[in-house]
Amino acid sequence: MPNLSGYAADFTHGILVTLELTVLGWVGALVLGTILTALRVSPIRTLRAVSAAYVTVFRNIPIPVQMILFVFGLPLLGIQYSLFVSAAIVLVLYTAPFVSETLRAGLNTVSTGELEALRALGFAPGPSMVHIILPQAFGTVVKPLGNVLITMIKNTSVAALVGVADLTFTSNKASVDQAQPFIIFGGAAVAYLVIGLIVSRLVASLDRKAAFSR
Amino acid sequence: MTTMTLFDKPGARARKRHAVMEVLSLAVIAAAVLGVYGVLDSHGEFGAAAWQPFTQWGLWKLLAVGLGNNLRAAALGMALSLAFGALLAIGLLARRKAIRVPCRIITDVFASVPLLLLLYFTSLVLPSYGLKLSDFWFLVIALTLYSSAVIGDLLRSGILAIPHGQSEAAQALGFSPLRTMQLVLLPQALRSMSPALVSQMVILFKGTALAYVLGGYLELLRSATVIGTYYSRSLLQAQFVAAIIFMIINIALSSVATAIERRERRRQGTRRSCPWWAGVGYSVWAA
Numbered sequence: 001m002p003n004l005s006g007y008a009a010d011f012t013h014g015i016l017v018t019l020e021l022t023v024l025g026w027v028g029a030l031v032l033g034t035i036l037t038a039l040r041v042s043p044i045r046t047l048r049a050v051s052a053a054y055v056t057v058f059r060n061i062p063i064p065v066q067m068i069l070f071v072f073g074l075p076l077l078g079i080q081y082s083l084f085v086s087a088a089i090v091l092v093l094y095t096a097p098f099v100s101e102t103l104r105a106g107l108n109t110v111s112t113g114e115l116e117a118l119r120a121l122g123f124a125p126g127p128s129m130v131h132i133i134l135p136q137a138f139g140t141v142v143k144p145l146g147n148v149l150i151t152m153i154k155n156t157s158v159a160a161l162v163g164v165a166d167l168t169f170t171s172n173k174a175s176v177d178q179a180q181p182f183i184i185f186g187g188a189a190v191a192y193l194v195i196g197l198i199v200s201r202l203v204a205s206l207d208r209k210a211a212f213s214r
Numbered sequence: 215m216t217t218m219t220l221f222d223k224p225g226a227r228a229r230k231r232h233a234v235m236e237v238l239s240l241a242v243i244a245a246a247v248l249g250v251y252g253v254l255d256s257h258g259e260f261g262a263a264a265w266q267p268f269t270q271w272g273l274w275k276l277l278a279v280g281l282g283n284n285l286r287a288a289a290l291g292m293a294l295s296l297a298f299g300a301l302l303a304i305g306l307l308a309r310r311k312a313i314r315v316p317c318r319i320i321t322d323v324f325a326s327v328p329l330l331l332l333l334y335f336t337s338l339v340l341p342s343y344g345l346k347l348s349d350f351w352f353l354v355i356a357l358t359l360y361s362s363a364v365i366g367d368l369l370r371s372g373i374l375a376i377p378h379g380q381s382e383a384a385q386a387l388g389f390s391p392l393r394t395m396q397l398v399l400l401p402q403a404l405r406s407m408s409p410a411l412v413s414q415m416v417i418l419f420k421g422t423a424l425a426y427v428l429g430g431y432l433e434l435l436r437s438a439t440v441i442g443t444y445y446s447r448s449l450l451q452a453q454f455v456a457a458i459i460f461m462i463i464n465i466a467l468s469s470v471a472t473a474i475e476r477r478e479r480r481r482q483g484t485r486r487s488c489p490w491w492a493g494v495g496y497s498v499w500a501a
Contacts, residue, residue, distance in 0.1 A: 061460055069453045161424070
């Protein structure tokens with residue numbers, strides 16, 4: 001049995017990088033996704049078109065392609081970020097459309113009676129969106145939104161494609177060095193599984209809380 | 215699916231305001247487009263030199279070969295994972311714990327592990343066990359491992375959504391449990407889950423781009439990179455063209471999924487066994 005303990009530090013670091021990418025990706029995708037949704041339902045036709053175009057383009061180009069284009073293509077134009085930052089940006093760009101589409105479906109579940117009541121009470125579109133509609137929309141889509149974000153955890157591994165030392169990259173490197181792929185990949189699989197399980201537990205409990213307000 | 219109920223029909227003042235906003239946002243977008251154009255143009259990305267290689271037939275053939283490899287791997291992976299997924303679904307619904315629990319574990323593990331990790335795994339492990347397969351098979355096996363788990367779970371929930379009377383009737387007619395599954399339950403589950411299955415196809419097709427990492431496998435993204443090494447002036451253009459091709463095929467597949475979904479919903483009429491978010495459109499899940 002070869003000595004794998006030398007890789008413990010690498011492995012921990014890899015898990016940390018994966019977690020960092022996950023959190024950054026989540027925050028960015030939620031923000032950008034919300035903005036895209038708001039644009040999508042705005043009364044300004046141009047803004048709606050922009051949002052729709054963004055969603056179509058970025059959802060349908062596979063994330064590996066976006067990653068390679070961003071990391072190897074854009075530097076030709078003098079646009080260059082560190083690998084980690086690039087990976088985080090691409091994750092956000094790719095995940096935001098899915099967040100936006102899910103959120104839009106949630107918006108549609110807010111009943112029209114409520115919208116009419118808001119209008120009768122004299123709420124302007126902006127404030128009614130921020131205070132009444134969006135909170136409810138988020139409440140109904142906690143679970144689907146959670147699924148989108150859980151899928152994103154797996155997508156963080158695409159960062160390994162361009163050499164960010166995340167969990168996938170680290171385990172591949174260790175396996176190449178040590179020829180113990182079963183143990184190493186098994187460990188990585190367990191790590192991904194545990195992260196996913198924890199997150200889905202969190203989502204489920206959040207969903208239960210949101211269910212009260214439904 | 216529109217969300218326009220939020221707004222009243224605008225009055226005179228609102229219409230004026232909207233018109234102003236419309237013009238303003240158009241101006242901002244035009245400025246952004248001009249800015250991007252300026253950056254691209256200043257690096258000569260629109261110049262004849264950058265696009266000249268694309269006049270050659272062989273270059274398009276290279277891209278076509280790459281695309282063919284993507285499609286082949288996705289199609290074969292889909293076919294295999296439908297077969298294994300069906301088996302897995304049967305296992306997930308088995309009455310015996312000794313069958314059900316291992317199937318559950320397999321499903322959960324392979325559904326929550328990134329495809330790239332599986333691809334690294336197959337390309338490292340299989341050769342060390344004497345399986346000298348081509349990169350194509352490493353990719354197909356990785357896709358199948360992942361997708362079988364997802365499809366197994368999909369079919370399981372599809373089967374569970376079928377009214378219980380169906381399997382009771384089959385039992386009363388003397389069908390064995392396996393025959394019931396094969397002739398009554400699975401076909402219905404496959405049908406009701408068909409939009410989700412097409413979306414899974416989109417996921418698989420997107421996943422084939424990961425084979426870039428194998429280096430030796432000529433898929434579309436790799437083809438673009440190869441073009442970039444021969445014509446270093448045209449790397450960006452080649453990647454751009456590859457991205458557009460990926461996009462067009464995915465849009466086509468997604469619209470097939472939406473069409474099937476609409477047809478299914480019409481067929482089912484009011485008999486809705488799906489939760490409310492089925493209306494979200496399965497294409498949303500193709501993350």
